[in-house]
Amino acid sequence: MNELKFTNTHEWLREEQNEVTVGITDHAQNLLGDMVFVELPEIGDEVSAGEELGVVESVKAASDFYAPVSGVVTAVNELVAENPALVNSDPYAAGWLVKLKPSHPEEMNNLLSADQYQNEIAEEH
Numbered sequence: 405m406n407e408l409k410f411t412n413t414h415e416w417l418r419e420e421q422n423e424v425t426v427g428i429t430d431h432a433q434n435l436l437g438d439m440v441f442v443e444l445p446e447i448g449d450e451v452s453a454g455e456e457l458g459v460v461e462s463v464k465a466a467s468d469f470y471a472p473v474s475g476v477v478t479a480v481n482e483l484v485a486e487n488p489a490l491v492n493s494d495p496y497a498a499g500w501l502v503k504l505k506p507s508h509p510e511e512m513n514n515l516l517s518a519d520q521y522q523n524e525i526a527e528e529h
Contacts, residue, residue: 405496409472409512410521416496417472417515420503423479424512427500428460428469428491431525436462439488444480444501451475453511457502460491473511475504 409417414432418425433439441461451457451471460467481500484490491499506512516524 405518408496408518409515410518410524411470411472411515412521412524413470415469415472417512419512423503423505424473424475425500426457426469426472426502426504427495429521430495432467433460433492433495433499436460436467437464437492438462439491441466442484442488442491442501444485445477447477447480449477450507451477451504453508453514460488460501469501471504472515473504473506474508475506477502478505479503 407418410429414429416427416429439460439462443459445457452474453471455471456468457471458469460469480502484499484501493499
């Protein structure tokens, strides 16, 4: 998990060559409970850091998820759209949500490290 970056709104980001993969954290999926629906953006959508990317809906609540960095959507995880439970069972691998081509890679400097994120969620309790 140390290769991941995090937001204080519970998204994770993994850099892979010239794009980034985005999902919601294990902590977030635990809070939300069993996923029943995921609404993903369209490939080609341009988003700004902090802008809503889509919605994850569980048996408890619907929650927006946000772009950790600005960029263009290059891929969406169709498997998650078909089987939202992947977000619960494997949030950092099979349960990824979106891939982005960052338009301002320096925005990644504003994200939290794994340790910083752990400190953030520890303070919530």
